[in-house]
Structure formats: structure tokens, C-alpha cells
Amino acid sequence: MFIRGFLLLSALLLCIQVQAAPGFRQLPLSDQKGDALNVAVWYPVSSAGITESAGDNPAFIGVAVIRNAPPAPGAHPLLVISHGYNGNWRNLSWIAAAMAAQGYIVAAPDHPGTTTFNQNPADAKQLWRRPRDLTAVIDAVIHSPGLFGATDKDRIAALGHSLGGWTVMSLAGARFDPARFLHDCRQHPQRGDCRLTDKLGIDEALSQEKLSADHRDARIRAVVSLDLGLAPGFTPRSLHDISLPVLILAAQMDQLAALPAEEESGYLAAAMRPQWRQFDIIDGATHFSxxxxxxxxxxxxxxxxxxxxxxxCRDGSGASRSGIHQALVGKISAFLNASLDYHAPAGETP
Structure with missing residues (x-):
């Protein structure tokens, strides 16, 4: 009897795991220069299937997905994700899978020049291409309903970590002034983002005009910034003029990456109008949490x-990354669902 009950329980748990797993595809695109833009997409599925792990490697734990599964019917909100400096889409697969389980299509590119797989110095110095990458991803997903399901064009959001936070704030309408950033770095030369001015081309005259351009994508209705860098380069006026909901989350333990919350995320919160931003510092979190x-x-x-x-792999003393992620999923999903006026369909995983 015990064995039979154990087998039934195991089968039930397996079914729950399979049903909760989102669909997953990798989509090769070309960016503005014609270079390869590798994109990962998680999306709601119409039925359960065989799961595999996406984003798993010897150091990091991946997430369960159903590769190339048929998408679920209906229109779905879209969340685009931008990784940090020299990171990749796998870094944020945990939040991608969580939001796909709530009915979102989630798409994340590897940004050429600042990804683990392409650290070409010339590409890295074209920082302005990052927000354009996300705009291209939005276009591609909208025009591929057969692969990922239909996109609800009135419910599109963006999320980014570290340099990805700078990327999504640019899409929200924040305008970057390289001269302002360089001036700030002369006062804070040891700050983590100030050490990247040369690598990112911020101090080059040819880059400055393109960096200071307007990269806003009016289709984006909500933004989540996770412990961003380069924030002091955004002009106070442009931050004040942002009129869409922005969730700003910072790491409490900011010493590892040398990105002090008061100079980065706190700067955004202070410059934005209170009705458009939520600001929180995550207890026990480092930049890498x-x-x-x-x-x-x-x-x-x-x-x-x-x-x-x-x-x-380091988190704050006494903190667990899994616990931090659990809290973040709650905060981020509540914010996005409220900001987009979206309610997960019955049967989706909250």
C-alpha cells in the first residue's frame, strides 16, 4: 500500500512539474548591424510535455521547460529581459520561467559585445545598441504568433539587471548624458560602473551622440530595474518626465559590485515622480543575488x-538566494500584473 501510494504521489508531482513548465524556443535574429542576436523565449503552452533544463551548466541551476512546444491560445502579455555586463539570458531564467508560468511571453537576448559569448571590444563600445536590441526582440515576438502565441500589444514590459537596468530605463524614456556620467565618475572613481567607461565607449566622442539619443519605446508600459548601473548619467529632467510605472529594486549588500544603492537605484527613485515609481532595497541581496x-x-x-x-555566487550573510528569488518573484509579478492590469488565467501558476 505504501509503495502504491508513493508511486501515485510521485506521478502527481511529475504532472505538476510538467504542467508548470513553460514552452521554450531559441530564436536567431540579426541586430542593426546584421550581427547575430541570440534570443531565448519562454511562453505559455497549450498542453503538458516532456521537460528539460534550460540554462543549466556546471555552475548554475537551470529551469524546467518544454522545448518547441505549441503555444497556448489567446493573447499574452510580453516581458523582455536584458542581462548585465558580460552576462547572458541564462542569468535571469529564474524570473523568466516564473513569469511565463503566469501567462507571459518572456524574451531575452544576448547583447553583442557585453555578453558572455561575445565580448568583442568594438561591439562593447556601442552601448546604444542595447535598447535597440530589445526593440528588435519585441518586433520579432509580435510577428511570430505561431511560435510563441499572440502578443497583447497593450501589455508589454521590460526588466533588466545591472547594465540591463540601464537598458530598460533607456526604453522607458531616461536620457543618458555621457558628460554628466563622466563628471560624476571623477568624484567616484572606484564605483563599479565608473571602471567601465573606456570598455563601454562612454568617453569616446563618436559614441556620445548616439548614447544621448532618445531610445524610448512607446510600446513598453512598465519597467523593472534590478540593481542597475550607470544611473548617474541619466538626466534628472528625463527621469522626472517618465510617465509609466517603474519598479526599482536595489541590493542591500552593495559592496561586492561597488554599486552603492544611494548613487544608483536611489538616484533614480529621487529623480522620478513618486506616483510612477516604487523603490525597495532587498534585504540580504548582493548585486549577484x-x-x-x-x-x-x-x-x-x-x-x-x-x-x-x-x-x-555570494549572497549576504545568513541570506539564501532561493529565498531572495522567491521574494523577488512575488514583488515583480505583483507589480507587473497591477501595472499592466493583467490577471493570470485560471490554471496558470501564480
């Missing part, structure tokens, strides 16, 4: 290959 869950021994493994980079 917003990345995927690390496997046991991952810090040592990463340090062996790239000394010092193992800090990406």
Missing part, C-alpha cells in the same frame, strides 16, 4: 577558471 541559483561548489569552480569571478 539577482542571478541564477549557484550549484554547490560553484564558487570554487568559477574561481578556478576565472579567478575572482566566484563572487557571483
Amino acid at each position: 539577482f542571478m541564477s541559483l549557484c550549484k554547490p561548489g560553484a564558487e570554487t569552480l568559477i574561481n578556478e577558471e576565472s579567478p575572482g569571478d566566484g563572487i557571483v
Whole structure:
């Protein structure tokens, strides 16, 4: 009897896991220069299927997905995601899968020049291409209903971590002034983002005109910024003029990445009108707590290959990354659902 009950319970748990897993496809695009733009897309599915892990590697835990599954019928909100400096879409797969389980289509590109897989110095210095990458991804998803399901064009949002936070704030209408940022960095030369001015081309005259352009995408109705960098370069006027909901989340333990909350996320919150922004500092979180869950021994493994980079697996003392992620999923999903006036269909996973 015990064995039979155990088998039934195991089968039930397997069914729950399968039903909760979103569909998943990888979509090759071309960016503005014709370079490859690799995009990962999670989306609601019409039926259960065989799951596999996406984003899993020897250091990080992936998420369960159903590759190339038929999309669910109906129109779905769209969330585009931007990774941090020299990161990739896998870093934020945990929030992508969580939002897809609530009925969202979620799409995340690898930004050429600032991704793990392409750190070409010339590409990295074309920082203005990042917001344009997300605009291209929105276009591609909207025009591919057969692959991912129909997009609800009135419910499109953007989320970004670190340099991805700068990217999505640009899409929200924040205007970047390279001269302003360089002036601020002369007063804070040890800040993490100030050490990237040369690598990102912020100090080059040829880049400054394009960086200061308007990158706003009017289709985006809500934005989530996760412990962003480069914030002091945004002009106060442009931040004040933003008129869409923005959730600004910062890490409490900001020493590892040297991105002080009061100079980065706090600067955004102070410059924006209160009715359009929510600001919170996440207890126990480091800058890297917003990345995927690390496997046991991952810090040592990463340090062996790239000394010092193992800090990406560190969270605040006494904090667990899984607990931080659980809290973040609640905050982010509540904000997006309210901002987009969206209610997950019955049967979706909240």
C-alpha cells in the first residue's frame, strides 16, 4: 500500500512539474548591424510535455521547460529581459520561467559585445545598441504568433539587471548624458560602473551622440530595474518626465559590485515622480543575488577558471538566494500584473 501510494504521489508531482513548465524556443535574429542576436523565449503552452533544463551548466541551476512546444491560445502579455555586463539570458531564467508560468511571453537576448559569448571590444563600445536590441526582440515576438502565441500589444514590459537596468530605463524614456556620467565618475572613481567607461565607449566622442539619443519605446508600459548601473548619467529632467510605472529594486549588500544603492537605484527613485515609481532595497541581496541559483561548489569552480569571478555566487550573510528569488518573484509579478492590469488565467501558476 505504501509503495502504491508513493508511486501515485510521485506521478502527481511529475504532472505538476510538467504542467508548470513553460514552452521554450531559441530564436536567431540579426541586430542593426546584421550581427547575430541570440534570443531565448519562454511562453505559455497549450498542453503538458516532456521537460528539460534550460540554462543549466556546471555552475548554475537551470529551469524546467518544454522545448518547441505549441503555444497556448489567446493573447499574452510580453516581458523582455536584458542581462548585465558580460552576462547572458541564462542569468535571469529564474524570473523568466516564473513569469511565463503566469501567462507571459518572456524574451531575452544576448547583447553583442557585453555578453558572455561575445565580448568583442568594438561591439562593447556601442552601448546604444542595447535598447535597440530589445526593440528588435519585441518586433520579432509580435510577428511570430505561431511560435510563441499572440502578443497583447497593450501589455508589454521590460526588466533588466545591472547594465540591463540601464537598458530598460533607456526604453522607458531616461536620457543618458555621457558628460554628466563622466563628471560624476571623477568624484567616484572606484564605483563599479565608473571602471567601465573606456570598455563601454562612454568617453569616446563618436559614441556620445548616439548614447544621448532618445531610445524610448512607446510600446513598453512598465519597467523593472534590478540593481542597475550607470544611473548617474541619466538626466534628472528625463527621469522626472517618465510617465509609466517603474519598479526599482536595489541590493542591500552593495559592496561586492561597488554599486552603492544611494548613487544608483536611489538616484533614480529621487529623480522620478513618486506616483510612477516604487523603490525597495532587498534585504540580504548582493548585486549577484539577482542571478541564477549557484550549484554547490560553484564558487570554487568559477574561481578556478576565472579567478575572482566566484563572487557571483555570494549572497549576504545568513541570506539564501532561493529565498531572495522567491521574494523577488512575488514583488515583480505583483507589480507587473497591477501595472499592466493583467490577471493570470485560471490554471496558470501564480
